[in-house]
Amino acid sequence: MSQSETTQPGVIYLSDYQVPAYLLEKTSLRFELEESQAMVRATLQFRLNPESAEQNPSLRLDGHESLDLQRISIDGEVLTEQDYQRQGEQLVITRVPEAFSFECVTRIEPQNNTALEGLYKSDGMFCTQCEAEGFRRITFYPDRPDVMSVFDTTIVADKSAYPVLLANGNLVDCGEEDDTRHWVRWDDPFPKPAYLFALVAGDLQHIEDSYTTLSGRQVELKIFAETKDLDKLDYAMLSLKRSMQWDEQVYGREYDLDIFMVVAVDFFNMGAMENKGLNIFNTSCVLAHPETTVDAGFQRVEGVVGHEYFHNWSGNRVTCRDWFQLSLKEGFTVFRDAEFSADMNSRTVKRIEDVTLLRTVQFAEDAGPMAHPIRPASFIEISNFYTLTVYEKGAEVVRMIHTLLGTEGFRKGSDLYFERHDGQAVTTDDFVQAMEDASGFDLSQFRRWYSQGGTPRVKASxxxxxxxxxxxxxxxxxxxxxxxxxxxxxxxxxxxxxxLTPEGADVTLAEGAATQVLNLTQERQQFVFENIDERPVPSLLRGFSAPVKLEYPYSAEQLVFLMQNDSDGFNQWDAAQQLAVQLMQQLIEDYSAGSELQLNPALVEAYRTVLTNSELDRAMVSKILTLPSEAYLSELAEVIDVEAIHCVRQFVRKTLANRLQQEFLQVYTANQTNEAYSPDAASIARRSLANLSLAYLMATGQQDALELAKQQFEQADNMTDSQAALSLVVHSEFEAEAESMLEQFYQRWQDESLVVNQWLAVQATDPKPGALARVEKLQQHPAYDARNPNKLRSLVATFCGQNSINFHCEDGSGYRFLADQIILLNKQNPQIASRLLTPLTRWKRFEPSRQQMMRHELERISASGDLSKDVYEVLSKSLA
Structure with a gap:
């Protein structure tokens, strides 16, 4: 049965928040790990919370229905079944002392835990993922972020199968139980909520290093992985040390434990997890090697390592009071990791990449059925709110505070925030209040960003x-x-x-600066600039200073002018995007009307100017010459016309390629080098521009371009160039060569799981007809494992989310395919199932025939059987 009106999951409201009735002073855990089960003994020291107004409160502990409860005792007295109740996912004991020791023993089966929450097995290794509410799959516990406790953890396991036993904190003791089993005990002196608990047991190797903090403390650094992956850990270690140094320099934050550990895990729902002292990472976010990792992968490792390390303060030492405050830690930390990456690489390019993601995906989220403020007022399943709104838009809100207060004022605010709330579970209001108190800047109106959803629109004249x-x-x-x-x-x-003056120079504005920040607070405001000698061209929303949709009636000539003269790198790129969007939107109208397509020469000449300007930064040239994506054009459309958008973009790309063929060839040739691979910003920019030029050359469909791609594929000494050539040929009309290269690629890399994921994704994004049949065939391939989230994302999610022309095939086959996957995953891994639903939730943006087919599939999922809370919430909001 589907969820009925009487059985549908309950809604949790922020307004219903109450402090916990009991505080938890100490948590002692003992894990007996075996192949068929794990026995968990939890000893918890409770005391009545003096801030709770509840009289004689019951003890209510969270516990998943899969927990096999063996024994409960209070102060050593074993309770009978008459002394407690299991109500859904809660254990309720009505009569307890004001202070007491609670002990329970639970039996769990990690090997059968396909949800990958709590304690589970990944390729034979025990590991955990407890955020947001995974700990309740391990034992009965007050599983909420405002219940913070110190932890000690003892792990017992077979010493040959699991020689490495890890948990949070510092290693304090270890020994052998008998000839076959050994044990360790870890102690974490810093109070933390259960979502930050971590455990790993497996046959792992590691690399190690050390870091000396500003105060002179020596910190041991270890990164663990399978033996075959040890050569892929050096960049993560380098990134970790850079992160530690950057956080000291920019925020004055030192690491606090004696050891910091990272473990690479292949089966993982998320990117990584900031568990105190023991970060667990998806392999895709920690393993990096030139032969197996593309440039974007190196940058991702650097960014995610930084993100999880920065959480030590913005998330661990100061954590969330409740899950409605998720952006308190995630938005703030995404802002911190973005600034770190910008300082390590190109600040302008990083800003372009972040805004591209925001405009394409987060703006679409704001316009869809799951739209919510960065501090939502209610939810059914918190896992559904690990969204781009909470993370990316949350970071933009923090960035706006930084813009309004300035660098010095923001640092004073963050210092006060960490000092005032260290060791506490707090709210977004506490964060904003600290910024306000430290700077004296009134942020009363600004707080609306936390409670109001949607993307504001700013119309300028x-x-x-x-x-x-x-x-x-x-x-x-x-x-x-x-x-x-x-x-x-x-x-x-x-x-x-x-x-900008007509000559392209910046006009000097307030306080002698070229850029002035206007404080827009009313529905309509006028800003007057005096002593302006000639009519200027305005450069608006420089650096994308706010997450809004800006409208200004730029002419094509003005946009070309800004492309060539704007001193703000972001707006220089944005002018190129706006110019391309303007011309492509007109072509989309022409296509829909059946008119012949003709590309405005202004775009060709603008691109030619950029291509032939040797003074421009290569990274910027690459970004400027990248056409707006089909996803972004769809987001801008009132009604999404899939065929028109796809065909127009292909037409523009091919036309530019044909008219600028010689220029692209010259740029491609000029950016070849025999230098050894390096993931530094300049080298990444060179490869990016070379591969973009090769992409345009391949768009001509000429044999010469194919030969260049084949040569690059055969001679490449790095995965960036190899995969770029492979993708271009696979997505071309040269089918025989594509099949040959796919086979060569797989035969070489079949033992490298992350490279195989790239191989799957290249095929999933092939725009040629028949893509769905190829995807379904790949699901039967030995390399594919539907239990592994990385494989699901590489094949199924990539096809449905990034191959628009085939997913939205007019016969509805793509929709049926996705619905079938979600029905299967609903029980296997609800988190992944609900995230895969996104393409279907936007059904109202399409024309009636596709709307009808997409809605039908949503209804079919709804009627398919008992739905997880994750899937039910997304479905119910999408069908409302």
Missing amino acids: SEYDAAARRFTLTLEQSCPATPEAEEKLPFQIPVAVGL
Whole structure:
């Protein structure tokens, strides 16, 4: 049966928050790990919470239905079944003392835990994932982030099968139980909620290093992986040491334990987890080697290692009071890791990449049925709110505070926040209050960013009075309705603005700067610039100073002017994007009307100018010459016309390729080198520009381009160039060569799981007809494992989310395929199932025939059987 009105999961509301009735002072855990089971003994020291108003409260502990309860005792007295109740996922004991020791023993089966939450097995290794509510799959516990306790953990296991036994904190003791089993005990002196607990047991090797903190403390650093992957850990270690140094320099934050450990795990629902002192990482976020990892993979490792390390303060030492405050730690830490990556590489390129993701995916989330503020008011399943809104938009909100307060004011605010709340579980209001108190800046109106969902729209217009030498900029803001509110109050929006003279120079604005931040707080405001000698071209929202949709009536000529002259690198790129979007939107209309497509020469000449300007940074050239994606064009459309968007983008790409063939060939040739691979910013930029040029050359469909791609594939000494060539040939009309290269690639890399994932993704994104049949065939391939989230993401999620023309095939086969996958995954791994639903949830954005087919598949999933809370929540909101 599907979820009925009487059995549907309950909604949890932020407004219902109450402090915990009992505080937990100490948690002692003992794990007896065996092949068919794990026995867990938890000893918990409770005391009544003096802040709770509840009289004689019952003890309520969270525990998943899969827990096999063996024994419970309070202060040494064993309880009978009459002394407690199991109510759903809670254990309730009605009569307990004000302070007491609680002990329970549970039996679990990690080897059968396909949800990959709590304690489970990944390729024979025991590991955990407890955020958000996985700990309740291990033992009965007050599994909420505002219950913080010190932990000690003892692990007992077979010493030959599991020679490495890890948990949070510092190793304090170890020994052997008998000839076959050994044990270790770890102690974590810093109070933490259960979601930060971690355990790993397996046959692992490690690399090690050390770091000396600013105060002179020596910290041991270890990164663990399977033996075959030891040569892929050096970059993660380098990134970790850089992260530690950066956090000391920029935020004054030192690491606090004697050891910091990272473990690479292949079966993992998320990217990585910041468990105190023992970070568990998806292999895709920690393993990196030139032969097996593309440039983006190196950058991802650096960014994720930084992100999880930075959580030690923004998430661990200061954590969330409740899960509605998730952006307190995630938004703040994403901002921190973005700034770290920007400092390590190109700041402008990093900003372009982050905003591209925001505009393409997060803006779509804001416009869909799962839209929510970065601090949602309610949820059914918290796992559904690990979203781009909470993470990426949350980071943009923190960035706006940084913009409004300035670097010095923001640092004072963060210092006060960490000092005031160290060791506490707090709220987003506490974070904003610390920023306000430290700076004296009034953020009252700004707080609306936390409670109002949706993407604000800012419409800009301008007037120039030559006689008065006055330029007036008018800004109007509005925000579409979202599920939590029809009407929105005005946001506080920092709009960074520059003005360019007709010669392309920056006009000097307030305080002698080229950029001025306008504080937009009303529905309509005018900003006046005096002593402006000639009508300027405005450069608006520099650096993307706020997560809004900006409208200004730029002409094509003005956009070309900004491409060539804007001193703000982000806006220089954005002008190129706007120009391409303007022209492509007109072509989409022409295509839909059956008119012949003709590309405006302005785009060709603008691209030619960029291509032939040797003074421009290679990374910027690569970004500027990358056409807006089909996903971004879809996000901008009132009604998504899949065929028109795909065909127009292909037409523009091929036309540019044909008209600029010689220029692209010259750029490709000029960016070849015999230097050894390096993941530094300059080298990444060179490879990026070379491979973009090769992509345009392949778009001509000429044999010469194919030969270049084949040569690059055969001679490449790094995965970036090898995979780029493979993808271009596989996505071309040269089918025989594509089959040959796919086979060569697989035969060489079949024992490298992450490389096989790339091989799957290349085929999943092939835009040629018949892609679904190829995907279904790959599901039967020995390399594919539907239990592994990385494999599911590489094949199924990539096809459904990144191969629009085939997923949205007019016969509805793509929709049926995705629905079938979700029905299977609903019981196997609910988190992954609910995330895979996203493409179907946007059914209202399409024309009626596709709407009908997509809705039908949503209804079929709904009627398929007992739904997990994860899937039910997304379905119910999508069908509302």
